[in-house]
Amino acid sequence: MTVLPEPRLRAADVPPGAVVPITLGDDEYVVWRAQSGRLCAMARQCPHLDWDLAEASVVDDELVCPGHGWSFDPDGHAFKRNLLGRVDSKDEVETLALDERDGEIRVLP
Numbered sequence: 492m493t494v495l496p497e498p499r500l501r502a503a504d505v506p507p508g509a510v511v512p513i514t515l516g517d518d519e520y521v522v523w524r525a526q527s528g529r530l531c532a533m534a535r536q537c538p539h540l541d542w543d544l545a546e547a548s549v550v551d552d553e554l555v556c557p558g559h560g561w562s563f564d565p566d567g568h569a570f571k572r573n574l575l576g577r578v579d580s581k582d583e584v585e586t587l588a589l590d591e592r593d594g595e596i597r598v599l600p
């Protein structure tokens with residue numbers, strides 16, 4: 492796990508498809524990058540049943556929880572897809588504001 496003394500990490504450490512757990516103060520998050528290159532940071536615990544999203548996978552532009560398959564887009568919208576292709580909207584999760592420049596990703600206050 493990456494503990495950030497300052498709210499920043501190297502962009503090279505978060506390539507497309509990567510999920511990186513970080514700690515800010517007492518709170519744990521994951522920073523992940525969609526295949527399109529979009530970045531997202533959200534709480535490390537899945538809002539469904541608290542699965543550790545550090546174990547999640549990036550599929551296209553969504554983070555997919557290994558617990559029960561909820562997925563999250565970079566804007567924090569949550570979905571559940573069933574085997575027949577139906578998509579049910581779930582809660583939204585809070586996302587952290589990020590700024591990427593000069594090879595660094597910073598978490599904005």
Ligand code: FES
Nearest residue numbers: 537539540556558
């Ligand atoms: S714990 Fe993440 S989908 Fe159920």
